[in-house]
Amino acid sequence: MAHVIVVGGGAAGLSAALFTQKNGLETTVFDTDKTWLHKAHLFNYPGIGSQDGTVFLETLQRQAETFGVERVSAEVSDVSESGDGFTVTADGEDHDADYVVLATGANRDLAESLGCDFDGDLVDVDVTMETSVDGAYATGAMVRAEEWQAVISAGDGAAAALNILSTEKGENYHDFDVPADADEAFGAMADES
Numbered sequence: 178m179a180h181v182i183v184v185g186g187g188a189a190g191l192s193a194a195l196f197t198q199k200n201g202l203e204t205t206v207f208d209t210d211k212t213w214l215h216k217a218h219l220f221n222y223p224g225i226g227s228q229d230g231t232v233f234l235e236t237l238q239r240q241a242e243t244f245g246v247e248r249v250s251a252e253v254s255d256v257s258e259s260g261d262g263f264t265v266t267a268d269g270e271d272h273d274a275d276y277v278v279l280a281t282g283a284n285r286d287l288a289e290s291l292g293c294d295f296d297g298d299l300v301d302v303d304v305t306m307e308t309s310v311d312g313a314y315a316t317g318a319m320v321r322a323e324e325w326q327a328v329i330s331a332g333d334g335a336a337a338a339l340n341i342l343s344t345e346k347g348e349n350y351h352d353f354d355v356p357a358d359a360d361e362a363f364g365a366m367a368d369e370s
């Protein structure tokens with residue numbers, strides 16, 4: 178099974194992780210919990226009327242964990258290419274990944290040290306959020322000058338995940354569910370939404 182490592186557990190990172198893990202790829206999120214969501218109150222996230230950013234984050238964390246995402250509280254100090262994949266160093270320990278999704282907010286240091294191309298100050302990505310380094314994605318605030326909105330970051334993370342899934346499955350992939358899937362997939366969470 179391919180292993181995806183996501184660096185950053187805000188809107189972009191958790192969205193990417195939700196989509197990859199839910200669709201069969203083992204996914205680990207490393208995060209230092211400095212997400213801007215802790216400062217926000219969301220009135221503009223479609224489908225959510227009014228919600229404290231931390232409450233939104235906690236729901237997203239539980240949602241990702243429900244599908245099996247592993248969340249680790251640790252700072253990633255380095256991401257480097259190794260063989261066909263990547264080595265991610267967190268709190269002094271190395272971890273192997275087939276794909277890496279950078280979702281570190283406005284901090285672009287890891288993309289720079291990995292050797293990703295930049296367009297001015299921004300990490301240069303295509304519409305799938307893939308960087309110039311094959312298998313490395315950059316999402317959310319780090320790829321945008323000012324369009325810093327939670328829903329855009331979440332969309333970026335989903336786009337990266339679907340591209341990874343399309344690569345793994347060898348065909349264009351989308352994650353569609355129907356109402357009959359809901360009880361089985363969400364269980365107790367269905368009662369909370």
Ligand SMILES: Cc1cc2nc3c(=O)[nH]c(=O)nc-3n(C[C@H](O)[C@H](O)[C@H](O)COP(=O)(O)OP(=O)(O)OC[C@H]3O[C@@H](n4cnc5c(N)ncnc54)[C@H](O)[C@@H]3O)c2cc1C
Nearest residue numbers: 185187188189209210211212217253282317318325326327
């Ligand atoms: C005061 C304020 C109010 C806001 N209000 C709104 C609003 O009303 N509506 C709205 O849509 N948006 C709002 N935003 C913006 C919104 O919070 C951001 O657009 C969104 O959080 C960006 O998501 P992200 O995943 O790209 O980055 P973030 O949510 O910032 O997440 C990045 C994560 O990466 C982690 N990280 C960074 N480096 C490392 C590393 N080396 N190793 C491990 N982890 C790392 C950080 O700790 C953080 O948890 C607001 C922001 C602020 C500051």
